[in-house]
Amino acid sequence: xxxxxxxxxxxxxxxxxxxxxxxxxxxxxxxxxxxxxxxxxxxxxxxxxxxxxxxxxxxxxxxxxxxxxxxxxxxxxxxxx
Numbered sequence: 001x002x003x004x005x006x007x008x009x010x011x012x013x014x015x016x017x018x019x020x021x022x023x024x025x026x027x028x029x030x031x032x033x034x035x036x037x038x039x040x041x042x043x044x045x046x047x048x049x050x051x052x053x054x055x056x057x058x059x060x061x062x063x064x065x066x067x068x069x070x071x072x073x074x075x076x077x078x079x080x081x
Contacts, residue, residue, distance in 0.1 A: 002034065012038060012040050012050075015038045016038060016050075019036045019038055019052065023036070023052070034053075035051065035052060035053045037049050037050065037052070038050040
């Protein structure tokens with residue numbers, strides 16, 4: 001099961017710094033994050049999403065990961081490759 005966590009920051013720069021720190025912690029296997037998005041509001045009121053993962057590619061990768069239950073943990077078997 002996935003959790004959605006939303007945190008508000010006063011500006012985009014702060015949010016990007018936090019996202020960078022989350023990425024570092026993910027690379028060091030301290031935490032697991034599927035995606036992190038920074039949302040900003042444009043002057044015209046529209047919301048813009050700044051995503052780290054391409055949603056189209058993520059769907060394809062997610063399908064490949066489901067082929068082997070160990071694939072998400074860097075599977076070394078040949079079932080999904």
